[in-house]
Every structure is written in C-alpha cells, then in structure tokens.
Amino acid sequence: MAAEVGEAPGLVDEPGAVILHTGAFGLIDVYYLADGDAVYFAGAIEPLLALARRPYEVNWDAWAAILKLTYPLLEDTPYREVKRLPGSAALVWSRSARRITVRKRTPRWVRDEPFDRGVTAGDMVALLHEALKPFDDRPLLVPVSGGYDSRLLASVAMARRMDVESWTTSPDDGLDNDLVFARYVTRELGIDHRIVPQDPAAYPDEARWAARRLEYLTSHHAWYSPFAREVHKAGRAVVDGLAGGPLMKNFLITADAVEARSSTGRQAALLAALATGEPHLPVLSDQALAFMDDRVGAAFAQATSMLRGHRAELPLSVLHTRTARGIARSPVNLVGPEATPVFPFLHPEFFDAALSVPVDRKEGGRFYREILRAANPRVAALPSTNGALPHRRVPLRSGGPAAREWNHRMLLKAATVQGLVSEPMLGVIARGPDALTEFGSWNSRFWLRGLVLFGSWLTDYEEVLGDLTPPWANA
Incomplete structure (x- = not known):
C-alpha cells in the first residue's frame, strides 16, 4: 500500500510479497530498472544506469514533455531503460507467482472528494500553526521571496516565536523585485535577513550543477544553485512553500479551465496554461512540434485521468504534474538531502482544508489574501510579486x-x-x-x-x- 500521510517511500517484506512503495505524491523519487528476472531500484537514476546495458535508448516522450512542460510525465525518464515509480504506486514481487507487477492506488484525497466545509482564513492559519508545531525546537530557515507563500510561512513561524533566519536570492526573472520586497517582509517581522548573490559569470557552472544534480529532468532551478549550496552549510531545516499556489490562489488555473463545461475542456485549458507558450520565433521544426504536442497531450491525459470530474480536479492536476515532477525538485533534490525540507502546505489537515475551498473563491488570489490578513495584516499589506509589479528591469x-x-x-x-x-x-x-x-x-x-x-x-x-x-x- 502506498503511503497516504507521509511522503517517504518504503520497502515492506511480507510473507507473500515484497512491496516497494512511493509516497502519495511521489515527491521522493523511486526509480527502477528491470533486467531479466531482476528488478533494481534506487532514489536516483545514475546508479541504475551503471547496471543498464549500453547503449542506452533515448526516451523521446520524456524529452517531449521536458521541452513542452519543463518536466516529464508518468513513468518517463530520459532513458527507456529506467522508469520512475509514480506517486501512490508500488512495485510488488509475488513470492507465489514469482513475478513483479506495478500496483497503482487512488490517493486518499482523490477517493474522498472534498466538499465545501466553510473553511475560514483563520482556520487555515490555525492549521499552519499545527503543521509547524513539530519543528518548534528546531532552528529553521524560511527563504522569503516577494510572493505570498513565503511571507505567510514566515509570519506563522514568527508568531510561534520559532528560531528563524530568512534568506533571499534572485529568481533571475529580469526584475529582482524579490530582493526588495523580501526586505520589507523580514523587516516588519523582525527576522535576520541575508541576500545570497548570484554571479552572472558563474551561470554556466550553476546551470550545469543543477542539471546534473536533477539528472536532466527539468529545465527549472538553475538560478537556485548558489542558494542551495549555501543552505547546505546552514544546519537548519528549510521551510518551503511547495503547493501553495495551486492550493490557495488558483496558480496556472485559468478562467477558461474554470468555466469549461466538460472535463476534456478543463484538461485542455489546463494543459495550455502549463505548457510553455509561443516563443518570438518558431524554435522547433513543424514535425518535432507535432510529435511533442501529440505525445505530451496523451501523457497528460493519462497522468490526470483519475482526477476527471473530481471536485478539486484542477488544483490536483497541477499538483500531480507540475508541482510533483518539476517544482518539487528544487527543495527535494537541490536543498535535500543535505538539508531537511519542510512542506507545511502538504500537511494532511491543511491540504484537505485547502482543497475543500471552492475554486471560484480562490479566483484572483482573493482567498489567499484573506489568509495573509488573518496571519499578519501588516505583512499582508506589503508589496508582493503576486500583484502588479513596477517596470523595473535588471539584466538576466x-x-x-x-x-x-x-x-x-x-x-x-x-x-x-x-x-x-x-x-x-x-x-x-x-x-x-x-x-x-x-x-x-x-x-x-x-x-x-x-x-x-x-x-x-x-x-x-x-x-x-x-x-x-x-x-x-x-x-
């Protein structure tokens, strides 16, 4: 049985079977390689490649998704030989049948559809306090950007009088508003704050470091490299706002997706929002683009099929694809394992409460702003990268x-x-x-x-x- 509360994978040795399971989201990767009657598994791809027969076969479906979405889908890795065990799934070796199968389960939050419980912003803040309570006696690093997620978590941590430091780096978005806005937040909260700089001359080395450490699974996170290496030296657990956007402010959930009359329409609108948009000139050939559109469309439909018609279909579709396969790589694989990532928004009770809030109540970030005001009205009023931004440009x-x-x-x-x-x-x-x-x-x-x-x-x-x-x- 796949884990349904924690995200740690595990190996269970039972009288009739040996079971290797993932967590429900699959944030902690489990990869496997089948070779004859043997199945090898690891938390990284490279050890399995050492066992695979050469030459390796390119998985073009994986690269189609990495280029179109910035991350792969389903079981895909860049190599046909190595597969990734999806979230809420298990490899099961039957001792009696002497064969191995992949068993997939429906996660708890999909089986038990949320209903509108009338959750208030104050309720959400109280649940965040509960999520952070186990870390009251640990020194924490709460990276603060200019957005909603980090200021909310920093506000709750300081309200709990936790031992908090805060760092900020530039997301290399050509604006650097994060550096300015984070200072406002940390000054208001009274948190020791540090800016981790980036050196443009070092960008190639930083991009290579991130790509190799993430095993070429996503084009995200190169900007995070110097920050992650500094975190490794800090000796603090890192509080990360993973999943905050999809859960509380409809991030990447467009009006077209919300207003679609069918599940097919919702999924098409969502995929269009998740995919990289039109560049200023055609980058791929027509033949390559047609192949990628076809393969990514089919894979996305399969990856989100269990969510069709679900009350929380749209946020869960984002969480099970982009969040789990692309965005989580930064805290899980760049910060971790040297530092422990903490994901308060994925705490089961907070997660369930956030899913129960109707999507239309979150439109335009309205519900999220209510939560911020409930946590700390002064911090909520400070400028945010989630709002209108000044036309300030810095070199990329x-x-x-x-x-x-x-x-x-x-x-x-x-x-x-x-x-x-x-x-x-x-x-x-x-x-x-x-x-x-x-x-x-x-x-x-x-x-x-x-x-x-x-x-x-x-x-x-x-x-x-x-x-x-x-x-x-x-x-």
Whole structure:
C-alpha cells in the first residue's frame, strides 16, 4: 500500500510479497530498472544506469514533455531503460507467482472528494500553526521571496516565536523585485535577513550543477544553485512553500479551465496554461512540434485521468504534474538531502482544508489574501510579486555574455539531432552567441533553456546513447 500521510517511500517484506512503495505524491523519487528476472531500484537514476546495458535508448516522450512542460510525465525518464515509480504506486514481487507487477492506488484525497466545509482564513492559519508545531525546537530557515507563500510561512513561524533566519536570492526573472520586497517582509517581522548573490559569470557552472544534480529532468532551478549550496552549510531545516499556489490562489488555473463545461475542456485549458507558450520565433521544426504536442497531450491525459470530474480536479492536476515532477525538485533534490525540507502546505489537515475551498473563491488570489490578513495584516499589506509589479528591469544572469556563449555551444549540440530545431532557429544559431539576446521574453527564455538542457544532456551522455534518430525523422 502506498503511503497516504507521509511522503517517504518504503520497502515492506511480507510473507507473500515484497512491496516497494512511493509516497502519495511521489515527491521522493523511486526509480527502477528491470533486467531479466531482476528488478533494481534506487532514489536516483545514475546508479541504475551503471547496471543498464549500453547503449542506452533515448526516451523521446520524456524529452517531449521536458521541452513542452519543463518536466516529464508518468513513468518517463530520459532513458527507456529506467522508469520512475509514480506517486501512490508500488512495485510488488509475488513470492507465489514469482513475478513483479506495478500496483497503482487512488490517493486518499482523490477517493474522498472534498466538499465545501466553510473553511475560514483563520482556520487555515490555525492549521499552519499545527503543521509547524513539530519543528518548534528546531532552528529553521524560511527563504522569503516577494510572493505570498513565503511571507505567510514566515509570519506563522514568527508568531510561534520559532528560531528563524530568512534568506533571499534572485529568481533571475529580469526584475529582482524579490530582493526588495523580501526586505520589507523580514523587516516588519523582525527576522535576520541575508541576500545570497548570484554571479552572472558563474551561470554556466550553476546551470550545469543543477542539471546534473536533477539528472536532466527539468529545465527549472538553475538560478537556485548558489542558494542551495549555501543552505547546505546552514544546519537548519528549510521551510518551503511547495503547493501553495495551486492550493490557495488558483496558480496556472485559468478562467477558461474554470468555466469549461466538460472535463476534456478543463484538461485542455489546463494543459495550455502549463505548457510553455509561443516563443518570438518558431524554435522547433513543424514535425518535432507535432510529435511533442501529440505525445505530451496523451501523457497528460493519462497522468490526470483519475482526477476527471473530481471536485478539486484542477488544483490536483497541477499538483500531480507540475508541482510533483518539476517544482518539487528544487527543495527535494537541490536543498535535500543535505538539508531537511519542510512542506507545511502538504500537511494532511491543511491540504484537505485547502482543497475543500471552492475554486471560484480562490479566483484572483482573493482567498489567499484573506489568509495573509488573518496571519499578519501588516505583512499582508506589503508589496508582493503576486500583484502588479513596477517596470523595473535588471539584466538576466542567464542572458549575460558567459551564459550566451555556453547556451550557444549547447544549442549547437542539440541542433545535431535530425529535424529537431526549425530553420529560423538554425539561422539564430548560425549568427553566434550574441544572437541569443533575442530570447528575452518569458516564453522564449523557457524554450531556450529546454533546448540548452537537452544539448547539455547530449554532451554528457552522447558516448553511451544509442541511435539518436528521433521518431519524427521517420514520419
């Protein structure tokens, strides 16, 4: 049986079977490799690759999702040989049948649909106090950005008189409002605050460090690398606001998704919101893009199929895909295991209460603002990156000279894959590193990072990969 309260995977040795289970969300990864009658498992991909037969086979479905969504879906990893055990699932070895099967369960919060219990903002704050109570005697690090999640958690921790420090770094979004807004929050709360700087010249090394540590599973988190390494030295558990956006402010849940009349319409609108939007020029070839659209659409439908018609279908769809497979990698795999991540928003009682609040009550962040006011009205009134932002621009570290040169080399490698990139993109690459200054918009940056991640993966693994001819080249 998969864990339904905690997120730790486990191995259960019973008289009739041996069971390897994940947590219900699968935040802690479990990977496995089948080789004949043997099945090997590990918490990382690389140890299993050491046991796999070479050359490895490219999993183009995984790369389709990484490029389109920034993370893979289902059991996919970049290698066909290694699979990821999904959340709320188990590998079961039957001693009598002498065979192994994958057993998937429906998580508790899907089986027992939430109903509107009339939960108040004050109720939510009280539940956060309960979620943090077990850590009252531990020194905590509460990273504060300019958004809602971190200021809420910092407000509750300080109200509990916990031993708190707060750090902030730039998300490399071209604004750096986080650095300014976090100072307002920590000053109001009286928390010792530190800014962890980033060096644009070090960006290639930081991006490589994150990519390798995350085993090329997502194009997120390069900006977090220097921060994570500093956290390793701090000796404090790290309080992380994972899942706050989908649970309390409809993050990435568009009006089209909320107003759709069918589950199919809701899922289509949600996938469109989750996918990287249109770049300023076509990045992929028509054939590659058509393949990826088809494969990602099918995988997303399968990954969210158990949620169709559920009262909390939309937030749970975000949590089971983007949150679990992409965003959680930062606290789980960059901060951890050297530091312990704490996820108050995933505390079972808080999670259930947040899911019970109707989606329309959360529209525009209205419910979240009620919670913030209940926790600390003065902090709630401070400027936030979740609201209108000043038109203040700073240079992107990921767009500086060192980054452009490295990005260009990785794009050259990615472009060796037959029919992957478009003719306009080949033209950009031919003009050299400085042509990448065109990729300044949000969508264009994410497409660039995805292709650079793929090129970096090829650079690291090309000698042990098999045929690199993609499926669309034979279509």
